[in-house]
Amino acid sequence: MSGGERREQLLGVGRALFAERGFDGTSVEEIAAKAKVSKPVVYEHFGGKEGLYAVVVDREMDRLLKAVTDALTTDAGYRRKLELGALALLEYIEESTDGFRILVRDSHAGTGQGSYASLLSEIAAQVEHLLGKELDQQGYDEGFAAMYAQMLVGMIAMTGQWWLETSRPRREDVAAHVVNLAWNGLGRLEARPGLDPRRRARERERRERRQEKAQAKAEKARERALRRQPPLAPGEIAPLEA
Structure with missing residues (x-):
């Protein structure tokens, strides 16, 4: 086995x-034994x-x-980009489950890596300028891009x-529902959200x-109610509609 393969x-x-x-629960001895090599090979x-550990975390973050x-x-609309971004994270979770489990643990101080929250902040920083462009195009203050990036990444x-x-x-379906909430808010949720824009x-x-x-x-009901009202007496003023 070559050095790169090892x-x-x-x-x-x-x-x-x-x-x-x-x-903390993993030792060099276990790594070496599982790989069927000696401990010095791991140190080498x-x-x-x-x-x-640092290389593993860096690779997962890059991916x-x-x-x-x-x-x-x-090249897609604003909502579609949010959907694809949510779907990309969920695809990573499903297809790289071990990597995600590593990232969600608090990283060890000795590695120089931060906590899961700081890793998410790094992801948000990577997409902040993209959100800034979209917010500006939609007529919103792009100065809030950092805050929105944190909200969206954290929620997903x-x-x-x-x-x-x-x-x-x-x-x-998870991606569709997450973007449904982010896009419409609780007051205007879609009953059956989906990723297909035609649907x-x-x-x-x-x-x-x-x-x-x-x-x-409702208009017909109002008209019927008006017709059922008795005619006004001479000099009587009609009541104001609610």
Whole structure:
């Protein structure tokens, strides 16, 4: 096995052990035994457990940052970019479960890495300028881009932690519901959110037709009520409508 291949093997072994047991629960002895090498081989490639852990964390962060950034820089509308960004994070969680479990643990002080919250802040910093451009185009103050980036990344990341343990519903449905809340707010939630813009357009048309029918029905009811009112006596003033 070449030096590069051995290094990749140790990274894979360490990644799996760190995900299962955490930094403090994993020893160099376990890493070496799992890889079927001696302890000095681990020290030769990484200088110790801390160096191996730092490389694992850096790789996972790079992979996650690239996935989210690629999604947010696609040629799509504002809402679609948010959907793709949420979906990218959820895809990472589902397809790189060990990596996500490592990131959600508080990183060990000896590695120079921060806590999960600081890692999320780094992700948010990567997308802040993208959100700033979108906010400016939508007529909002781009000075709030940093705050909105923290809100969006935090909301999706916390939902991702919950979803990692439940595995339900599908990641596409989770992304649709998260963006539904972020886009519409609690006061205007869509009953059946989805990632397909054509489906949303059809749902919007149906909702508008229902609203028009409801307004027409209310207008007819008001007209019937007015017709049932007794005629005004001479000099009587009609009451104001509520």
